[in-house]
Amino acid sequence: MKKKNPEILDLAYHIFGVAKEADKPITNLQLQRIMFFAFGFHIRVVGRLDYTACTLYDNPFHRWEYGPVSPEAFYRYTRFRSSPITTCFTIKDPKLNHLNPLITSLLDIDGFELARLSRRLPSWSDWGEEIITDKYVEPYSLWDILRDFSEDSKIMRLLDDIGKRENIETKKLLDGSNMSEWLKLTPKDSIEVDIGSYLRRLEETEEIRPEISQNIQDMTKNLLNEMYEQGKLDGSKENCK
Structure with a gap:
């Protein structure tokens, strides 16, 4: 039987697993x-939209x-309203263990304060x-x-401070360069080829639908053109054509 791809609810189940292990309550707002x-x-941490990110989303x-x-x-947990969620499926995914220090720390922050922080982000x-x-x-799009x-x-x-502290799992993932540095040092055409090749591999193994792959490639091209045009990355407008 083919193993199913991770889904966004799997992230919720993992968070519940971390909360249970740390003996910390969690509300729906949190x-x-x-x-x-x-x-x-x-x-x-991984510096790119990898397989885990693309399939979780x-x-x-x-x-x-x-x-x-x-x-x-x-809506699955709305019945708990503002009270801690007490009945939930918990399972920790080893592929998400590098997030555990961050999750554990965020569990100590009030839900309204987390909301305030999230609303300060440009998105x-x-x-x-x-x-x-x-x-x-x-x-929200992945981009x-x-x-x-x-x-x-x-x-x-x-987030860097509380999420990477004493975290061996994260240090392993940080062997590669981060996204902003990778974009600055990599020619635009190479970025598109790298992402395109990666998505085609996912298509071949039926881990992503072709139409989703094409949408991601189109968004990649548009985003890179926009960033180069605005001078946010190294390179001239001519290099974007």
Whole structure:
């Protein structure tokens, strides 16, 4: 029997497993923001949109008033309201163990404070007026999250501090360069080829649908062109054509 790909709920189950092991309560408000921060921190640590990130993100986070929310997880545990979630499926995924120090630390932070932190990230704050006036805003794309967690901001330095401290699992993943440095030192065409080759391998093993692969490649091209055009990466406009 073919092993199923990880899904966004698997991240929630892993967080519950860490909370149970640490004997710490967790509310739905906390869960939503910890899921988002843990998912983004994984991308920050590995320095790219790897297989785990692409497959975990089967259902996107939505931009709600109090920050990012996974509707699939939120509505599953909404019956607990503001109380700690007491009935839940817990299973720790070894592929996510590098997130455990971050998750454990975030469990000590109030849900409303986590919401405040999440709303300071550009992917939420850039749409803040539309969100609070209840206008439609598209869900978070992988590239929204990648850009949030590739920046050198106070929030990212905070996550780096609490997420990488004494973490052997994370140190192994940090052998490669981080995303921002990789983008700066790699020609645009090579980045597109690397990502395209990786996605084709996933297609061949039926781990990703062709239409999703094509969407990711299109977004990659558009994002890189935008970043080069704005001078955020090394290279001239001519190199983008």
